[in-house]
Amino acid sequence: MPTPSAGQQRSARPAGDYVFLNLPYDAQFEPLFLAYIAGVSAFGLLPRTPLEIPGGGRRLDNIFDQLRSCRYSIHDLSRVQVSRTAPRTPRFNMPFELGLAVAHQKAGGTHTWFVFEQVAHRLSKSLSDLDGSEVYLHHGKPNGVLAELGNAFIRSGRQPTLDQMRAIYRGLRRAKPTILHESGAKTLFAARPFKDLSTLASALADEVILGSHR
Amino acid sequence: MPRQVKLAGKFATADDTARALGVPASRRDKLKELALTVLPRRAPKSAPNGVKPAASAPGAQVAVKSRTKKSSRNAHTKRRATKKR
Numbered sequence: 001m002p003t004p005s006a007g008q009q010r011s012a013r014p015a016g017d018y019v020f021l022n023l024p025y026d027a028q029f030e031p032l033f034l035a036y037i038a039g040v041s042a043f044g045l046l047p048r049t050p051l052e053i054p055g056g057g058r059r060l061d062n063i064f065d066q067l068r069s070c071r072y073s074i075h076d077l078s079r080v081q082v083s084r085t086a087p088r089t090p091r092f093n094m095p096f097e098l099g100l101a102v103a104h105q106k107a108g109g110t111h112t113w114f115v116f117e118q119v120a121h122r123l124s125k126s127l128s129d130l131d132g133s134e135v136y137l138h139h140g141k142p143n144g145v146l147a148e149l150g151n152a153f154i155r156s157g158r159q160p161t162l163d164q165m166r167a168i169y170r171g172l173r174r175a176k177p178t179i180l181h182e183s184g185a186k187t188l189f190a191a192r193p194f195k196d197l198s199t200l201a202s203a204l205a206d207e208v209i210l211g212s213h214r
Numbered sequence: 215m216p217r218q219v220k221l222a223g224k225f226a227t228a229d230d231t232a233r234a235l236g237v238p239a240s241r242r243d244k245l246k247e248l249a250l251t252v253l254p255r256r257a258p259k260s261a262p263n264g265v266k267p268a269a270s271a272p273g274a275q276v277a278v279k280s281r282t283k284k285s286s287r288n289a290h291t292k293r294r295a296t297k298k299r
Contacts, residue, residue: 201231
């Protein structure tokens with residue numbers, strides 16, 4: 001169980017809790033990226049990613065500040081293999097940011113972290129320090145992400161069903177060309193498309209979960 | 215870590231999300247409109263007892279039997295022609 005915060009208080013609490021999304025940003029991961037945004041919004045939570053952080057300043061400090069402002073964090077460790085292009089390297093950003101979240105929570109921060117993976121039992125090989133921690137397996141599928149988010153979070157009264165989360169996800173997929181066109185971006189992994197997607201997902205959740213679309 | 219975390223905070227609406235992420239009000243309103251256009255159409259509702267509405271009921275969606283692919287039909291015709299010979 002995460003320990004409750006001893007001293008960390010935010011002066012102005014946001015409406016809803018922030019969720020720090022620590023995800024790989026590659027084209028193959030795009031459907032899961034949309035699923036995370038859809039699922040998190042379906043629970044009435046606010047997604048945040050380092051994509052929002054502008055250049056300049058020390059990136060690590062900005063990432064840690066953003067992480068500390070979030071009540072929850074989700075760390076997807078699906079990309080632990082080495083890259084195909086030279087120089088062939090694994091990607092350390094995700095495990096590193098997970099380490100920051102664990103350290104923040106251990107230091108008394110009000111924070112709960114979740115680890116998501118694609119392959120069963122791989123984490124015990126790639127990051128055995130987390131043995132005994134709960135791992136949420138999505139099997140590389142958007143439906144898997146949505147189902148596991150339903151296992152990670154529970155909201156009394158307004159618990160979204162898997163079908164409702166799927167409806168939000170499908171809405172985001174349909175809106176992708178419009179979002180890219182209007183933001184002038186080539187990829188969804190940029191600040192403006194992410195903000196648009198998050199706001200859109202929230203608007204879809206208003207319709208689907210809070211009830212005007214029934 | 216716990217298997218399930220109970221959320222107690224307020225449900226963040228689109229207005230809350232836009233405010234938190236610094237999305238301007240005009241853009242937020244545009245995205246709200248977009249949300250209405252991309253929402254999947256709802257399937258006909260089942261009755262409370264789980265019985266699906268009759269196909270003849272007004273507004274019900276009637277399933278259209280899918281046609282066999284043309285290539286498959288052509289192959290079938292070809293086989294028949296070969297047999298006759």
